[in-house]
Amino acid sequence: MRSLFLVASLASLCFTVQATIPAWTPPLSTRGRFVVDANGNRFKLKSGNWHGASGTYTGSGDINDDANHHNRENSHTMPLGLQYVPIDTILNAFEDYGINSIRLPFSNEMIRDTSIVQDAWVAANPQFKGLTPLQVYDKVIEALTKRGFAVILNNHTNKSKWCCGVMDGNERWNESQNQDQWINDWVMMVQRYRSNLRVAGADLYNEVRRDLLTDPSWGGGGSADWYAASQAAADRIQPAHPDILIMVEGINWVGLPVDGFAHSRPTLEPVRFLSHTLLNSNKLVYSAHFYAYTGPNHSGATGIGETTDPRYRDFSKSDLFSTYSRQAGYVAFDTNAHYVSPVWMSEFGATGRGIADIDKNWFVNTLEYLTTNDLDFAVWPLVGYLGNGAGDGWALFNWDLSRNARDGLHDGGDWRAPSWDAMVSSGRTGAIPNVSDWTMLNLDYGDFVQSATQRSRGDWDSGANKAMCPDGQRILGLSNSKRRGLCTDAVFGNMWSSDKATTTVWTEDYVDNDWAGGYTKYQCPADHYLVGYAMRGAKVSTIQCARASRSLGKSTSVTVWFDQGNNQREAIGGDYAQGDYHGSCASDEYIAGVAFTTRIGKQGKPDAILCRK
Numbered sequence: 001m002r003s004l005f006l007v008a009s010l011a012s013l014c015f016t017v018q019a020t021i022p023a024w025t026p027p028l029s030t031r032g033r034f035v036v037d038a039n040g041n042r043f044k045l046k047s048g049n050w051h052g053a054s055g056t057y058t059g060s061g062d063i064n065d066d067a068n069h070h071n072r073e074n075s076h077t078m079p080l081g082l083q084y085v086p087i088d089t090i091l092n093a094f095e096d097y098g099i100n101s102i103r104l105p106f107s108n109e110m111i112r113d114t115s116i117v118q119d120a121w122v123a124a125n126p127q128f129k130g131l132t133p134l135q136v137y138d139k140v141i142e143a144l145t146k147r148g149f150a151v152i153l154n155n156h157t158n159k160s161k162w163c164c165g166v167m168d169g170n171e172r173w174n175e176s177q178n179q180d181q182w183i184n185d186w187v188m189m190v191q192r193y194r195s196n197l198r199v200a201g202a203d204l205y206n207e208v209r210r211d212l213l214t215d216p217s218w219g220g221g222g223s224a225d226w227y228a229a230s231q232a233a234a235d236r237i238q239p240a241h242p243d244i245l246i247m248v249e250g251i252n253w254v255g256l257p258v259d260g261f262a263h264s265r266p267t268l269e270p271v272r273f274l275s276h277t278l279l280n281s282n283k284l285v286y287s288a289h290f291y292a293y294t295g296p297n298h299s300g301a302t303g304i305g306e307t308t309d310p311r312y313r314d315f316s317k318s319d320l321f322s323t324y325s326r327q328a329g330y331v332a333f334d335t336n337a338h339y340v341s342p343v344w345m346s347e348f349g350a351t352g353r354g355i356a357d358i359d360k361n362w363f364v365n366t367l368e369y370l371t372t373n374d375l376d377f378a379v380w381p382l383v384g385y386l387g388n389g390a391g392d393g394w395a396l397f398n399w400d401l402s403r404n405a406r407d408g409l410h411d412g413g414d415w416r417a418p419s420w421d422a423m424v425s426s427g428r429t430g431a432i433p434n435v436s437d438w439t440m441l442n443l444d445y446g447d448f449v450q451s452a453t454q455r456s457r458g459d460w461d462s463g464a465n466k467a468m469c470p471d472g473q474r475i476l477g478l479s480n481s482k483r484r485g486l487c488t489d490a491v492f493g494n495m496w497s498s499d500k501a502t503t504t505v506w507t508e509d510y511v512d513n514d515w516a517g518g519y520t521k522y523q524c525p526a527d528h529y530l531v532g533y534a535m536r537g538a539k540v541s542t543i544q545c546a547r548a549s550r551s552l553g554k555s556t557s558v559t560v561w562f563d564q565g566n567n568q569r570e571a572i573g574g575d576y577a578q579g580d581y582h583g584s585c586a587s588d589e590y591i592a593g594v595a596f597t598t599r600i601g602k603q604g605k606p607d608a609i610l611c612r613k
């Protein structure tokens with residue numbers, strides 16, 4: 001038995017000469033700008049997009065005719081390639097490319113498709129015969145995660161069609177159905193894979209963009225508000241699957257792409273002033289897409305929709321770098337800001353053959369940007385077809401249908417290989433130290449109780465709008481008029497008592513000295529600190545205080561006024577209340593009270609906080 005086993009394992013070794021994925025332990029979460037595994041070790045998302053399950057049909061003519069699919073690559077609504085290449089051959093190549101995670105797009109049509117795939121469509125993978133496209137998707141996930149890949153589910157399209165035009169019916173999460181259905185579908189999808197923790201991410205929606213009439217917004221309110229919709233989805237997904245990463249992509253396009261009209265690619269720019277706060281806050285990853293032919297104000301179109309704005313490929317290297325940093329990179333770079341999160345450039349790509357120098361330069365520079373800044377990434381796409389060496393060549397893994405052979409990144413003649421190989425072999429590895437968490441509170445949409453504990457307990461101030469930090473964090477700053485707040489666990493870590501006791505304060509009963517003369521002072525009881533607030537209109541209604549697991553200092557006691565201007569005891573937190581006065585304590589302090597007044601001309605807004613340590 002023993003020697004037989006040895007022979008067998010040696011034999012299998014001979015077929016697995018490619019690099020394997022370094023061991024990691026799920027689930028994944030975030031530490032500041034880094035994704036880490038369960039042991040706190042860096043898990044850089046070195047990903048590729050394995051497209052196909054979102055559809056490749058270009059929308060007209062016979063769907064079964066390959067000619068009517070993007071680049072003649074008919075995926076039959078499964079990850080591309082299964083028709084011609086055994087899945088292990090594909091996964092071996094992914095490992096060879098240094099990839100450890102897969103962005104796996106799907107369409108809703110695919111999820112609901114009950115027809116059985118034709119045998120010919122999975123000819124190279126007969127084990128998939130007799131399955132529906134969703135069952136094939138399941139099997140592909142099983143094969144990927146068995147090998148150690150992390151999988152990020154990506155809601156790419158509704159209809160199984162090549163993405164992303166104007167008026168393709170896929171522009172927004174709520175095209176052709178309401179937001180609730182979109183969220184329900186997500187809850188269903190994450191529950192489907194919950195037992196497999198290597199299914200590590202839910203990428204909520206692909207390239208949110210303008211449809212014919214309506215621009216999506218980031219915080220603009222109403223049913224086209226992508227910030228609010230993605231926050232609402234995360235709030236429902238996390239209770240169903242607390243371990244999964246939530247990927248939120250910036251807005252991909254707003255405005256009319258006509259010279260003289262406002263138009264832009266906001267990407268992650270609005271995150272600077274409005275970021276997501278998840279119940280389990282170490283699960284948020286932001287993403288954005290960049291291609292050579294698009295630009296910060298260029299739709300990427302030629303002819304109709306083409307403007308005189310520069311495309312990314314037109315920028316000098318230094319301008320390209322500063323543009324990327326302004327549109328996306330800063331989210332990862334700005335430590336101690338409310339928005340700091342990993343940034344995953346989840347689509348970019350170019351053909352590896354016959355290409356203009358300007359596009360080549362863009363690609364090489366983009367990879368250099370990702371490499372030097374150690375950002376997470378997902379190239380588009382991983383798999384594609386060639387015929388006699390010809391084809392679009394964008395994929396890293398090209399399968400030449402005429403020769404029935406691989407012709408990809410490492411098979412010679414692909415100019416992208418040096419940049420790619422340098423990128424995948426770079427980046428920080430090993431243990432990532434704990435960092436402080438920073439998040440923001442807003443009452444822009446009504447209640448924003450981001451404490452899972454408090455949510456399970458229900459209302460503490462019926463009829464008021466309530467905000468509360470995620471469990472383990474405390475409030476460190478407040479704004480004057482916009483009802484915004486800043487939360488952190490800086491310096492103290494989680495200091496909530498084990499019974500998670502809170503006290504709601506609506507009187508001056510606990511005031512221990514007159515730290516804001518003439519003002520109403522709501523103060524926490526001794527050894528309690530501010531974690532939440534409730535407002536009625538602009539007026540402070542109650543404050544929510546958490547009991548500390550230890551006694552809290554009061555040797556330093558400072559009143560910070562922010563009714564006349566910003567007042568920060570330390571320059572931290574970022575701008576969580578754009579255009580509004582805000583005040584905050586130093587990172588080694590806690591807020592012991594909030595002062596306001598309803599005298600003439602004042603509306604009971606928070607005007608001062610009591611900082612103690």
Ligand SMILES: *[C@@H]1O[C@H](CO)[C@@H](O)[C@H](O)[C@H]1NC(C)=O
Nearest residue numbers: 174176177178179214223224
């Ligand atoms: C989706 O949002 C748009 C833009 O606000 C709105 O006009 C439309 O009615 C919404 N769709 C559905 C089905 O709710």
Ligand SMILES: *[C@@H]1O[C@H](CO)[C@@H](O)[C@H](O)[C@H]1NC(C)=O
Nearest residue numbers: 155157158173181182185186
């Ligand atoms: C994906 O987005 C589409 C809108 O195009 C929506 O119909 C669907 O509910 C979403 N599905 C999931 C699982 O998120």
Ligand SMILES: *[C@@H]1O[C@H](CO)[C@@H](O)[C@H](O)[C@H]1NC(C)=O
Nearest residue numbers: 261262263264265266296297
């Ligand atoms: C270009 O985009 C930026 C935001 O990235 C915006 O401020 C500016 O107004 C846009 N320019 C035009 C011509 O629309």
Ligand SMILES: *[C@@H]1O[C@H](CO)[C@@H](O)[C@H](O)[C@H]1NC(C)=O
Nearest residue numbers: 040433434435472489493494
């Ligand atoms: C890091 O943070 C985790 C979670 O908050 C905590 O359990 C752990 O003790 C911290 N480790 C160190 C070294 O501070």
Ligand SMILES: CC(=O)N[C@H]1CO[C@H](CO)[C@@H](O)[C@@H]1O
Nearest residue numbers: 108109112158159169176177
């Ligand atoms: C599965 C799904 O969400 N399908 C929707 C896609 O969009 C069409 C309209 O374009 C709807 O009718 C479908 O219900």
